[in-house]
Amino acid sequence: MTADRTVTETIAATETATIVADIAVVGGGLAGSLAAAVLARAGHRVALIDKRAIYPDEFRVEKIGGHQLEILRRLGFIGGLESVGCPYDRVLNIREGKVVDVSVGRAYGLPYADLVAMARRQMPDPCSLIVDEVTAVRSSDDVQHLELASGRRVNARLVVLATGMAGALGYKLGIRRRVLAERHSVSFGFTIARRDGAPFDFEALTCYGERTADGIDYLSLFPVPGGMRANLFMFRDPTDPVMRDLRRETEATVLRLLPGLQPYLGDFRVTDRIQNWVMDLSVVEGHLQAGVVLIGDAFQTNCPAAGTGVARLLTDVERLCTEYAPRWLMTEGMGREKISEFYADRDKVASDQHSLKMARFRQALTSRDDIRWDVRRRLHFLRRSITHRVDQMRPGWLAHVRTALRA
Structure with missing residues (x-):
């Protein structure tokens, strides 16, 4: 991470050369911010280190629902989510222009940056956020030493790497990422509205792909504070010309690929920039090290179409921050035998495995054209x-x- 010097450093308490904490969380996206908030609210001294004081608008998690809400409720974030998210309760599911079924259950749509900001606001002390870049980590069985780009240092008993798919810091520690499926899926995000300004006739809608050759899993439409958000998930070569068409002529291309959508959308337009994401499925190796633990995408990536990423992230945060880290801090040392307990946790392992299983299932269900599938x-x-x-x-x-x- 490279420190953003365009933002104001708000951490007056971090002007000293060495900052001492129980736990240093590196990476202030959703995983890191949630983990830091849970740990800080439990009374631990936490340093959350990220290059940005305000997280930028990125095309990541944009809806929360189902089992994810149960975990957020247990962690104490449900009130914060309700304050920033746009709620909806019914999703009309269609394919080839016909209703498949209707999903019923509370969910929330919101920009990823708002979700991160909500998590950071749950930290008791805003000064726990250090706007800086971690350039090096020296780990041991006792205390971990972090060097920052500003010249400051952080000493902590435990380092939580929540750096997402940015692997530079992990690479320096000897942690490598193994790609299981290169360019596994492609996602698009954009916001739409009817040209006549009228609301859509549905609260939320999911339209599934009609032909295997198109490689479309589904288009998800759901409300966010800024309008009706669209997430399109595909299993298709990112260099295919249709990707350019989706970026340049989004409305026409979406209706060409999903003609059954026309009666539901009417005359619509895209109201903001098109965001695009290509995802590899990957896991890390060499991660079992004294004093350092990886969570979220820093440990394993997910298929966005499978919808398992947030549940995995929340499972990591809940198990690490409510079970293992507090117990580890009660005794001396932070050796590999402690760290291994988290990676072997039954709920975490099951969540990781389920995520990979669903990624492969969604791809096969969408794209395989043999008789069996x-x-x-x-x-x-x-x-x-x-x-x-x-x-x-x-x-x-x-x-x-x-x-x-x-x-």
Whole structure:
């Protein structure tokens, strides 16, 4: 990370040459900011180090729902999320212009930068944020030493790397990233509105791809404070000419690829810049080191279409910051045997494995054109459609079945 000198340093307490903390969190995106807030609220001395005082607008997490809300509630962030997110409760799911089913359940849409800012505001002491760049980490079984670009140092018992896919600092520690699937998926983000200014006829909508050759998993439309946000997820070569078409002629290209959308969108336009993201599936190796632990994308990346990234991140934060880090700090030392407990945690391992499994499943369900997957795809949507129709005839039936299965 390179320190952003265009922002004002707000950390008056960090003018000293050496800063002492229990835990140093490197990387102030969602994972790092949430982790720092949880740990600081528990009474630990935390230094959150990031190059930016205000996190920029990036195309990352833009909606939160389902099991993710349960974890945020347990961690004490649900009130903060409600204050910045745009709530919605029903998602109309369509394919080839026909309704597949309707998803019911509270969710929130919001810009990633607002989500990060919310997490940072939960820190009891704003001075815990150090706007600087970590240039080196010297780890040991006892105290970890971080050198900053400003010349200052941070000494901490534990270092949490939440640097996302930026691997420079990890590389210096001997941590390597192994790519499991290069250019696994492509995502686009943009905001839309009707040209006549009228609202859309749906609260939120998901439109699934119609042809395997197009490589489209789905287009998700959901409200955010600034309008109706669109997230398009594809399994297609990023160099394909259609990617250029999506950037230059977004409205026409979206309707060409998903013609069943036209009756639902009407005459619409894109109201902001098109954001694009190409994702590799990867995991790290050489990460089991004394005094240093990796969370979120710093440990393993996810397929955005699978929707498992936030759940993985939240699982990492919850298990590390409520179970392991507080217990580690109660005894001397911070050797590999302690760090290994987190990486072997049952919930974390299950979440990591589920994320990779869903990434491969979404790609196969979207793109595989052999008979086996063609049949499986048809059955997948047919089962959803039949379940939806039965639930319409007998409202509450599906909820009762799910409750019985969980019992």
